[in-house]
Amino acid sequence: MTTRTLVITASILGENGQSKALAERFIAQAESRDGVEVTHRDLVASELPHLGLAELGSWQVSEEERTPEQRELAARSDALIKELHDHDVVVLAVPMYNFGIPSQLKAWFDRVMRAGVTFRYTENGPQGLVEGKRAIILAARGGQYAGTEMDTQTPHLKLMLGMMGITEVDTVFAEGLAMGDDTRNVALKEARQGIDSLVERL
Numbered sequence: 297m298t299t300r301t302l303v304i305t306a307s308i309l310g311e312n313g314q315s316k317a318l319a320e321r322f323i324a325q326a327e328s329r330d331g332v333e334v335t336h337r338d339l340v341a342s343e344l345p346h347l348g349l350a351e352l353g354s355w356q357v358s359e360e361e362r363t364p365e366q367r368e369l370a371a372r373s374d375a376l377i378k379e380l381h382d383h384d385v386v387v388l389a390v391p392m393y394n395f396g397i398p399s400q401l402k403a404w405f406d407r408v409m410r411a412g413v414t415f416r417y418t419e420n421g422p423q424g425l426v427e428g429k430r431a432i433i434l435a436a437r438g439g440q441y442a443g444t445e446m447d448t449q450t451p452h453l454k455l456m457l458g459m460m461g462i463t464e465v466d467t468v469f470a471e472g473l474a475m476g477d478d479t480r481n482v483a484l485k486e487a488r489q490g491i492d493s494l495v496e497r498l
């Protein structure tokens with residue numbers, strides 16, 4: 297059986313991006329394994345705009361009734377949701393920018409979290425409609441926040457993934473990257489080890 301893995305990167309720092317370097321490590325290790333297929337989506341290259349009213353509105357019109365412009369707008373979200381459905385594991389390589397996730401990654405979530413498509417509201421609360429998937433977060437930060445309320449990213453990410461039904465989530469932290477070479481080198485080494493052991497479980 298093949299494990300199809302979608303690796304999503306969102307660093308704005310180009311070749312210096314640490315989360316991207318961790319994602320590249322993940323991809324290299326994963327591709328060296330039999331039965332693992334990897335797709336890489338770089339959200340900085342994708343240049344998704346902010347979600348706006350016209351695009352949101354296009355989702356609320358039935359396919360047959362959409363104007364050509366609405367068809368084009370709805371296709372953006374449809375394609376990203378199909379890509380998510382087509383994979384078994386989603387890897388989110390996430391830089392911390394100003395205590396949040398990159399706006400490029402938010403723009404992705406704004407398109408894959410679609411009421412009635414990837415989750416729905418029921419009498420018992422929200423129900424995820426993306427089934428049988430797991431996620432891995434590779435979190436790169438200048439400071440050290442894991443396990444504290446200053447980790448403003450991983451609870452948010454888990455909430456959004458969980459809303460869609462993706463509740464099995466592993467996290468690898470690379471923290472303290474702006475706290476001197478020693479701290480940074482240890483953090484990156486441990487993160488690479490964490491990645492390697494997760495790849496073994498694919």
Ligand SMILES: Cc1cc2nc3c(=O)[nH]c(=O)nc-3n(C[C@H](O)[C@H](O)[C@H](O)COP(=O)(O)O)c2cc1C
Pocket residue numbers: 307308309312313314315316390391392393394395396436437438439440473474
């Ligand atoms: C615009 C910007 C904002 C940042 N904000 C934070 C922050 O709020 N907290 C923090 O710990 N590090 C912050 N950093 C440091 C980054 O988290 C760190 O450089 C990390 O490696 C970014 O991931 P990347 O290298 O994959 O882009 C910031 C960096 C940039 C460029």
